[in-house]
Amino acid sequence: xxxxxxxxxxxxxxxxxxxxxxxxxxxxxxxxxxxxxxxxxxxxxxxxxxxxxxxxxxxxxxxxxxxxxxxxxxxxxxxxxxxxxxxxxxxxxxxxxxxxxxxxxxxxxxxxxxxxxxxxxxxxxxxxxxxxxxxxxxxxxxxxxxxxxxxxxxxxxxxxxxxxxxxxxxxxxxxxxxxxxxxxxxxxxxxxxxxxxxxxxxxxxxxxxxxxxxxxxxxxxxxxxxxxxxxxxxxxxxxxxxxxxxxxxxxxxxxxxxxxxxxxxxxxxxxxxxxxxx
Amino acid sequence: xxxxxxxxxxxxxxxxxxxxxxxxxxxxxxxxxxxxxxxxxxxxxxxxxxxxxxxxxxxxxxxxxxxxxxxxxxxxxxxxxxxxxxxxxxxxxxxxxxxxxxxxxxxxxxxxxxxxxxxxxxxxxxxxxxxxxxxxxxxxxxxxxxxxxxxxxxxxxxxxxxxxxxxxxxxxxxxxxxxxxxxxxxxxxxxxxxxxxxxxxxxxxxxxxxxxxxxxxxxxxxxxxxxxxxxxxxxxxxxxxxxxxxxxxxxxxxxxxxxxxxxxxxxxxxxxxxxxxxxxxxxxxxxxxxxxxxxxxxxxxxxxxxx
Numbered sequence: 001x002x003x004x005x006x007x008x009x010x011x012x013x014x015x016x017x018x019x020x021x022x023x024x025x026x027x028x029x030x031x032x033x034x035x036x037x038x039x040x041x042x043x044x045x046x047x048x049x050x051x052x053x054x055x056x057x058x059x060x061x062x063x064x065x066x067x068x069x070x071x072x073x074x075x076x077x078x079x080x081x082x083x084x085x086x087x088x089x090x091x092x093x094x095x096x097x098x099x100x101x102x103x104x105x106x107x108x109x110x111x112x113x114x115x116x117x118x119x120x121x122x123x124x125x126x127x128x129x130x131x132x133x134x135x136x137x138x139x140x141x142x143x144x145x146x147x148x149x150x151x152x153x154x155x156x157x158x159x160x161x162x163x164x165x166x167x168x169x170x171x172x173x174x175x176x177x178x179x180x181x182x183x184x185x186x187x188x189x190x191x192x193x194x195x196x197x198x199x200x201x202x203x204x205x206x207x208x209x210x211x212x213x214x215x216x217x218x219x220x221x222x223x224x225x226x227x228x229x230x231x232x233x234x235x236x237x238x239x240x241x242x243x244x245x246x247x248x249x250x251x252x253x254x255x256x257x258x259x260x261x262x263x264x265x266x267x268x269x270x271x272x273x274x275x276x277x278x
Numbered sequence: 279x280x281x282x283x284x285x286x287x288x289x290x291x292x293x294x295x296x297x298x299x300x301x302x303x304x305x306x307x308x309x310x311x312x313x314x315x316x317x318x319x320x321x322x323x324x325x326x327x328x329x330x331x332x333x334x335x336x337x338x339x340x341x342x343x344x345x346x347x348x349x350x351x352x353x354x355x356x357x358x359x360x361x362x363x364x365x366x367x368x369x370x371x372x373x374x375x376x377x378x379x380x381x382x383x384x385x386x387x388x389x390x391x392x393x394x395x396x397x398x399x400x401x402x403x404x405x406x407x408x409x410x411x412x413x414x415x416x417x418x419x420x421x422x423x424x425x426x427x428x429x430x431x432x433x434x435x436x437x438x439x440x441x442x443x444x445x446x447x448x449x450x451x452x453x454x455x456x457x458x459x460x461x462x463x464x465x466x467x468x469x470x471x472x473x474x475x476x477x478x479x480x481x482x483x484x485x486x487x488x489x490x491x492x493x494x495x496x497x498x499x500x501x502x503x504x505x506x507x508x509x510x511x512x513x514x515x516x517x518x519x520x521x522x523x524x525x526x527x528x529x530x531x532x533x534x535x536x537x538x539x540x541x542x543x544x545x546x547x548x549x550x551x552x553x554x555x556x557x558x559x560x561x562x563x564x565x566x567x568x569x570x571x572x573x574x575x576x577x578x579x580x581x582x583x584x585x
Binding site: 091 | 367
């Protein structure tokens with residue numbers, strides 16, 4: 001058996017799985033996926049339970065399941081991470097933890113990995129349901145893996161933002177609201193900015209003003225929903241590049257942005273969890 | 279050994295610590311006494327590397343809290359005045375978590391847990407959830423936690439606060455046991471008579487400054503110039519003559535029944551002279567005693583009753 005070297009991770013996992021909330025969240029997650037999947041079949045078969053689902057319809061099912069899972073991840077991650085440090089502070093356990101020999105990075109990493117591993121468990125638990133798409137063709141295993149990989153990138157980045165907010169903001173509720181605010185900015189506001197920046201560079205008569213549109217491109221690339229759509233439908237990605245006159249694939253900017261956000265958030269959180277004694 | 283050098287901490291215009299200097303030698307149990315807001319917890323938080331001082335430094339076993347904070351953390355066991363516990367962990371899991379946070383091996387942890395639980399008298403609670411323990415037990419468990427990595431210095435901020443009398447006695451017994459094993463203990467408390475019993479030295483802090491420091495007897499002696507004397511007169515005897523005698527000596531006295539309480543500024547020789555003269559004047563005295571001062575009185579006298 002692999003021994004967990006990080007005490008915080010070990011403790012967090014123990015506490016998490018002693019709480020009924022963790023199991024109820026898994027049940028809620030799986031039920032949601034199930035409702036959408038069964039609902040899809042019922043709608044497609046006109047509620048008769050009999051019919052034919054071709055590869056094209058299967059792509060729609062795959063898209064729906066991917067977006068449902070992505071949405072669940074986007075909504076659950078702030079709730080799981082934004083209280084990681086601030087709850088310890090509120091429960092007056094943080095001071096004791098900070099006087100141990102653990103490095104600031106070990107504490108942050110332990111908190112992050114415990115939340116991420118729980119979210120990964122959710123994704124893993126949902127795989128038997130979402131793999132129903134393999135029954136009807138049109139979806140390759142690589143498509144399946146790729147969507148999960150991008151979801152994990154977003155999940156880690158959002159978890160890092162949650163951990164940072166939890167470190168910087170004393171009250172859990174404020175940290176949580178801030179993290180949800182950032183999540184909504186990334187998903188909703190960036191889509192709005194895409195629309196605004198595209199409009200600004202288009203004439204009143206609808207004619208293209210020409211030239212590259214780096215801002216529109218950037219907001220498209222960092223928007224998790226637009227990017228996920230471009231992963232499932234390559235034509236979305238091609239149109240995005242055409243409209244913005246950019247060459248760099250969306251996924252490159254997407255990954256780079258979220259990796260930078262993750263590193264930056266974890267670095268700032270590590271620097272700020274303890275006071276600078278010097 | 280703890281050496282505090284010119285430690286200063288300000289919160290805006292409020293000076294919580296004002297160039298505090300203090301040395302506590304190894305193996306000494308040092309009681310830190312002060313009113314609320316005097317600077318005790320601020321000092322302890324700085325020593326525990328939880329708060330950065332504005333000026334000054336402190337050395338724990340020669341390691342600077344500023345430059346070697348990681349090493350300092352390894353050398354200390356800190357128990358804050360207010361703390362939480364992980365309710366859903368069992369007592370031994372709680373200790374295991376903190377021990378592993380100090381990098382102890384599993385084998386060492388399993389050896390140490392029974393020892394510290396025995397010391398704090400919680401052996402039978404080993405597999406109980408922390409949530410099910412009483413307040414006093416949680417305090418003792420937290421103390422056990424500070425001992426898991428066998429630190430050289432214990433910093434205990436009001437370890438007996440909020441405990442009922444029985445739990446206080448149990449906590450005091452544990453601290454006595456720790457004193458026996460030679461730990462350097464820095465402890466603050468409002469239960470001053472308890473400190474008097476267990477501390478080798480005390481320091482009195484007021485408005486961020488150390489205003490008295492030394493062994494308890496020395497501090498009590500320092501204050502013993504101002505004495506309270508109780509003079510008891512014969513039942514039904516006239517008190518006016520005695521009162522007139524005291525007034526002639528310019529001593530302030532209050533009378534309640536047959537007992538006169540006198541504020542006296544002098545040493546034992548002066549007390550002897552006063553009694554001798556009173557008896558020579560045939561005053562109806564049947565009792566003459568100095569009111570013994572405990573640490574509570576010392577504290578109130580030094581801080582002038584501010585709280």
